[in-house]
Amino acid sequence: MNLMDGKLVAETIYARLQGEIAALKTKDIHPKLVIILVGDDHASLSYIRSKRKAAEKTGVISELITYKPEEIDTESLINKIHELNADPTVNGILVQVPLPKHVRAPEVMKAIDPKKDVDGFTAYNLGKMFLSAEFEDLVPCTPLGVIRLLEYYKIPILGKEAVMVGASNLVGKPMAVMLLNRKATVTVCNSKTPDLAAQTKKADILVVAVGKAGLITGEMVKKGAVVIDVGINRNADGKLVGDVDFQDVSLKASYITPVPGGCGLMTVACLMENVYNATLIQKSLEPGKK
Ligand SMILES: NC(=O)c1ccc[n+]([C@@H]2O[C@H](COP(=O)([O-])OP(=O)(O)OC[C@H]3O[C@@H](n4cnc5c(N)ncnc54)[C@H](OP(=O)(O)O)[C@@H]3O)[C@@H](O)[C@H]2O)c1
Numbered sequence: 001m002n003l004m005d006g007k008l009v010a011e012t013i014y015a016r017l018q019g020e021i022a023a024l025k026t027k028d029i030h031p032k033l034v035i036i037l038v039g040d041d042h043a044s045l046s047y048i049r050s051k052r053k054a055a056e057k058t059g060v061i062s063e064l065i066t067y068k069p070e071e072i073d074t075e076s077l078i079n080k081i082h083e084l085n086a087d088p089t090v091n092g093i094l095v096q097v098p099l100p101k102h103v104r105a106p107e108v109m110k111a112i113d114p115k116k117d118v119d120g121f122t123a124y125n126l127g128k129m130f131l132s133a134e135f136e137d138l139v140p141c142t143p144l145g146v147i148r149l150l151e152y153y154k155i156p157i158l159g160k161e162a163v164m165v166g167a168s169n170l171v172g173k174p175m176a177v178m179l180l181n182r183k184a185t186v187t188v189c190n191s192k193t194p195d196l197a198a199q200t201k202k203a204d205i206l207v208v209a210v211g212k213a214g215l216i217t218g219e220m221v222k223k224g225a226v227v228i229d230v231g232i233n234r235n236a237d238g239k240l241v242g243d244v245d246f247q248d249v250s251l252k253a254s255y256i257t258p259v260p261g262g263c264g265l266m267t268v269a270c271l272m273e274n275v276y277n278a279t280l281i282q283k284s285l286e287p288g289k290k
Contacts, residue, residue, distance in 0.1 A: 006262040010269035021059040031279040032061040033092040069100040085113040092118035092275040118274040133181040143175035145266025157182040163203035171209040218248035
């Protein structure tokens with residue numbers, strides 16, 4: 001079994017971006033990310049800290065705008081986004097989810113200029129990726145991170161059986177499309193899939209994004225499979241674990257990601273890749289694919 005080291009691969013992305021962003025700065029282009037947070041959700045604050053740390057590391061300017069839930073509604077949030085859309089010094093806009101219930105999240109997300117949509121959540125960017133890998137400019141960061149991991153470890157996708165467990169708009173569906181774009185034969189499972197093991201056992205590449213600790217056990221995995229665990233859960237001891245029973249599955253897998261230390265770190269690195277690519281798109285320069 002080989003461990004797919006998210007920290008190591010994320011560092012290679014940071015090293016590349018540091019050089020690319022330094023080169024942009026010599027042309028007086030200074031990539032800037034604005035993060036909007038409503039409320040003080042503990043997990044959101046921790047994610048934002050890592051995103052801002054990654055920005056600092058790569059030379060991206062980051063700004064955090066925070067609102068108390070009671071002082072913001074859908075319309076005022078949309079107005080703020082329109083203001084940021086029109087600001088030429090802002091290259092990336094990220095609205096941290098979850099938003100409070102009284103804010104209509106889909107309308108807020110829709111307001112983000114697709115060229116500044118560094119989370120890749122707008123219908124325009126999600127729709128574009130349906131066309132082919134060539135059109136994957138700003139795609140959701142977590143699936144992009146998985147692709148970067150597979151590329152780094154030189155794991156072929158073309159012609160392989162890929163099984164995606166989980167079908168959310170944020171992870172499962174875009175991941176399935178990205179694997180399909182690279183010519184895998186893709187199966188997508190959801191909560192109503194009758195016999196999950198029958199599907200997962202087929203996988204050469206198994207990606208799991210559900211949010212249930214221990215969902216995937218060794219007997220559900222084919223010998224030699226590549227297993228990517230996107231899930232983040234807290235076990236009874238308060239420790240972070242994925243959806244895959246790591247001990248059990250690592251006896252079967254050829255490659256496996258740890259949790260923590262796998263996909264989470266890649267997601268943040270790929271956000272920085274998206275900020276860089278968004279900047280290039282806005283300046284009508286060619287976005288770097290790698
Ligand atoms: N590492 C990272 O950077 C990162 C980033 C994002 C998310 N995550 C983690 O990834 C996990 C999934 O996130 P998400 O946003 O995609 O969650 P989500 O929106 O709750 O979606 C979960 C998906 O899993 C499916 N599902 C539920 N039970 C299942 C089962 N028994 N068998 C097969 N599929 C099942 C659901 O099916 P239905 O469609 O039928 O409801 C749904 O499609 C969470 O643990 C989250 O914390 C990690």
